Amino acid sequence: MKTCAVCNVKFNDGVQCGSCKKHLDFECANISEVGWRKLGATRMAQWKCLACKTSSPAVPTSDQASLETILSEIRDMKRQLINLPTLIDDIKVIKEELSDLKSTCEGTSGKLEEFDLRIAEVENKVSEIDKMQETINDLQTELSRAKFEIASFDQRSRLNNIEIKGVPIKKDENLFSIIDAIGRKVNYSCPKTLINYVSRVPIFNSNEKLIVVGFLNRYVKEDFIAAARAVKDLSTTDIGFQGTSRRIFVNDHLSVEYKKLLSKTKTIAKEKNYEFIWVKHGKIHVLKNTNSKVLIVRKESDLNKIA
Incomplete structure (x- = not known):
């Protein structure tokens, strides 16, 4: 903690006169904190308070003093720029990496667009397959119905x-x-x-x-x-x-199809402990026992009724 030589107020941070070595706060020194920091070490050491400036006779600037000041500032600049080559190399590396990243992103973007197109094509094909599957299911249903009608007609012709x-x-x-x-x-x-x-x-x-x-x-x-x-x-x-x-x-x-159906009916009925199986009027009848209801099997799906 320092005491300002002008206002006698204590402060933590301020300036020091290079001539009288007195400490002043920034306000009494009539300089901002930013301005003081920008002076650099050499100029800070040469800075004078207002009292010293007014009491000291003007000292003519010699060529030697000017040269020393310039050299000092150059040294400061040199110290500040000592890491400049490394910084430039780092910037070049960053630029190269950014360029590679840009190329990669452009390539990835192209691949993503191609991938999106392929996905769209696959989705269209899946949609077409779904429609085809619906058509196939409808045709299978029609085919099953046609087979049943043909088999029924064939059996009726043998009544x-x-x-x-x-x-x-x-x-x-x-x-x-x-x-x-x-x-x-x-x-x-x-x-x-x-x-x-x-x-x-x-x-x-x-x-x-x-x-x-x-x-x-x-x-x-x-x-x-x-x-x-x-x-x-x-x-x-x-x-x-x-x-x-x-x-x-x-x-x-019985027709060939009905004989096959009768054979399957006998197998399932035996497994389910049905007591009676017979054919009458060209139809297959099954009865589990005398207290149950007669089931008629006309097509293979009717076998699910045997339980």
Whole structure:
């Protein structure tokens, strides 16, 4: 803490006269703090207060004094500029780095634009694929509906037909005679006048052939099947075949698709402990027990009803 030689007020920061060595605050010295800092060390040491300036006779400036002052200022400037080369090099490096960064940013910007374009293209393709998928789903639905209608039509065309399985093939056989023999055994007369056609049909993955009978009347067909099923032990010996007795089965004539559906129905119904499975009027019926409701399976999706 210093005391001002003019106002006797204590202060922390101020100036000192280079002549009388007295301390003054900035206000009494009539100089600002910024102005004092700008003088530099040499000029600060030569600074004089107002009293010393007025009491000292003017000293003519010599060439030597002027030279010393200039040299001192040059030294100050030199000290201040000593780090200038390094600063210039640093600035050059910064400029180069900024240039590289600019190039990188420009390249990145270009890549981002390209990436945005590619993303837009992918989004358009995804949108097109979604539309195509909707179309495909619609077509699949239409195809499933068409398959169901075709299968239903195919099965309806067989509603007047029965198939007889288990009758051995004989050379020069008379199929009408076989049908007549079965009719006599099951107590249902079936003359030729009620039959549209009768033929042998191959069984898939078998050397055997079943007999398909087409009746002129659906009700005759249903009555014939009912009479045949009432005879639980109908066999080949019952219709005149000699040798080993074989069981004869009389059923609705199912299409290939309906036979596949019947096979799947039997598998699932067995897993779900259903007691009854039968075909009537060309339709597949399932019944879990005598207290449950009859389910009709017309297409594969109906299998989900079996629970």
